Amino acid sequence: MPEIGKKTLTELGLPYGDPAGVLVSDKRFPDGGQYRIEIPSTEGPRALQTVIEEAARRRVPVHRVSQGSGVMLMTDDEIVEMMSIGREHRMEVNLFVGPRATFDVGAQVFSAAGKTLGLSLRGADQLRFALEDVARGCRLGMRSILVSDIGSLQVVAKMRETGELPPNLIIKTSVMMAPCNPASAKLIEDLGADTINIPSDLTIPQIAAIRTALTKPIDFYIEAPDNIGGFIRYYEIPDIIRVAAPVYLKFGLRNSPDIYPCGTHIENTALALSRERVRRAQIAMEMIRRAAADAVMSPLGAPDLGIPE
Numbered sequence: 001m002p003e004i005g006k007k008t009l010t011e012l013g014l015p016y017g018d019p020a021g022v023l024v025s026d027k028r029f030p031d032g033g034q035y036r037i038e039i040p041s042t043e044g045p046r047a048l049q050t051v052i053e054e055a056a057r058r059r060v061p062v063h064r065v066s067q068g069s070g071v072m073l074m075t076d077d078e079i080v081e082m083m084s085i086g087r088e089h090r091m092e093v094n095l096f097v098g099p100r101a102t103f104d105v106g107a108q109v110f111s112a113a114g115k116t117l118g119l120s121l122r123g124a125d126q127l128r129f130a131l132e133d134v135a136r137g138c139r140l141g142m143r144s145i146l147v148s149d150i151g152s153l154q155v156v157a158k159m160r161e162t163g164e165l166p167p168n169l170i171i172k173t174s175v176m177m178a179p180c181n182p183a184s185a186k187l188i189e190d191l192g193a194d195t196i197n198i199p200s201d202l203t204i205p206q207i208a209a210i211r212t213a214l215t216k217p218i219d220f221y222i223e224a225p226d227n228i229g230g231f232i233r234y235y236e237i238p239d240i241i242r243v244a245a246p247v248y249l250k251f252g253l254r255n256s257p258d259i260y261p262c263g264t265h266i267e268n269t270a271l272a273l274s275r276e277r278v279r280r281a282q283i284a285m286e287m288i289r290r291a292a293a294d295a296v297m298s299p300l301g302a303p304d305l306g307i308p309e
Contacts, residue, residue, distance in 0.1 A: 009183075012186070013186070013213060014183055015182055015213065018208070018209045019208050023205075023208040023209075023211075025208070025242065025243055025245045027245055027246055028245060028296075029304065031298050031302045031303075031304075033296050033302070034245035035245060035247050035249055035297055035298070036063035036064065036249070036298045037062050037064075037248070037285075038062075038064040038066060039064075039065045039066075039250075039274065040065075040066045040221075040250050040252060041066070041067070041252070041273065041274070042065035042066065042274060043067055043068065043069055043259065043270045043274075044074065044262070044267075044270075045081040045082045045085060047274045048065055048086065050274045051275075052089055054275045054279070055281075058279065059282075060282050061285075061300055062091060062278070063091065063092060063298060063305060064091065064092035064248065065091065065094065066094040066095075066146055066172070067093075067094065067096055068146075069096065069263075070095070070096045070100070070133065071095050071096070071133040071134070071142075072099065073098055073261050074095075076140060079095070079137060079142065082308075083140060083141035083308035083309075084141075087309070090301030090307055092143075092144050092170065092305040093142065093144060093307075093308050094144035094172050095144070095145060096145075096146040097133050097134060097145065097146065097149075099121055099129045100149075101118070101120050102119060103261070104122050118148060118174075118177065119149065119174060119176045120148065121151065127149075127155070130147075130152050131152070131156070131159070135164075135165065138165055138166055138169060143168055143169055144306025145170070145172065146172045146173075146174055147171060147172070147173055148174035148176045150177065150191065153171065153188065156192070157191060166309075168306070170305075171193050171194050171195075172194065172197070172219065173188055173196050173197055175198075175200065175219070175221065175228060177197070178198070178199045179198055179199075180206075181209075181210070182209050182212065182213035186214065189213075189214055189215065193216060194217075195217045195219055196218055197220070197221075197250075199228075200224040200233070208244075211244050218247045218248070219250055220248065220249060221251075222240070222251055222280075222284055223251050223253060223254060223280055224254070225254070225258065226254055226255065230255075234284060234287050235287070237284055237287050237288060238287070238295070241292055242295075249281075251277045251284065253273055257269065259273065
C-alpha cells in the first residue's frame, strides 16, 4: 500500500502512524521534571485553601490548580484573594474564560449533534466578553488563563505578543478543545498554547504520537469527570509519564456532579470535591512510588509556572 501523505507529514514534523510500542519521551519541563500535579475545578479561594490544607495533610505536591466556572463569575475580591494564596504558596492559579456556548442563549450546543461545539464562543460579542475576562484577571494578578475556543486562543496569544496582555501569561487549553491527533494538537501549539489538554480516552500509542509533534506540556486527566467519559487510569500513570512527558497529571472525579457554574449555593459540595481530588492525587503519587520510582517530578514553585503576580 503506498504511503500516502508520508512526505508531507514528515515535513510538518508529524508522525506517520501511532508507534507500535511505548515510545519514551525525552522531553522535559525546563527544570528537568517529567510530570507535575494539577487539581482541577478549584472554584474560588475557599476551595483553593481547602486544596492546600488537604495537600499538606496528605503530603501531596500540587503545582497548579485550575478553575472552571470562569473569571466572570468571581468577584474582584475573590480573584485577588485567590491570587494572593497562590502567590504565597508559589502555585500556578489558572482561571477559565467565563463566556462559553453552554452559558449562552443558543440551544444547538445541548443537542445530540451540537455537543461538538464544546465550549466555543458564539459571535463577536462573546469573543469580546472573553477578552475582557482575560484582561480583568490579568489586572488582578492572574498569570494563567484557560481557553476553550480556538479563535480566542489565537487572539489572546497575539495580545500577549503585542504587550496588550502580560508577556508571561500562560495560555492553557481546555480538554473541551480535544485535539485527538498530532496535526490538530500541533495546530493548537502553533496558535500560542503553552499547555495542551488532550482527550483522556486516547491509548498510550496515540498519546505517544501526539507527544512527538509537540514541544509544550500535555495536560491529561488520569481520572476524568463523567461528562467527558469517566475514565479511571491510575495503573497507566507510569506509561503516561513515560510517553507524554512533560505532562500535568489531572484528577477529575467520576460519579460526581458537574458544578459549573459554581457559587456559594453549592460551596460545600465544591469543597468536598476538592478534598477528594487531592486524595485521588495521593493515590497517584503512591502508584508512582511503586511502579515508576525513577520518574522525575518538577520542584514546586518552578519559575515557568504561571504564579500570580
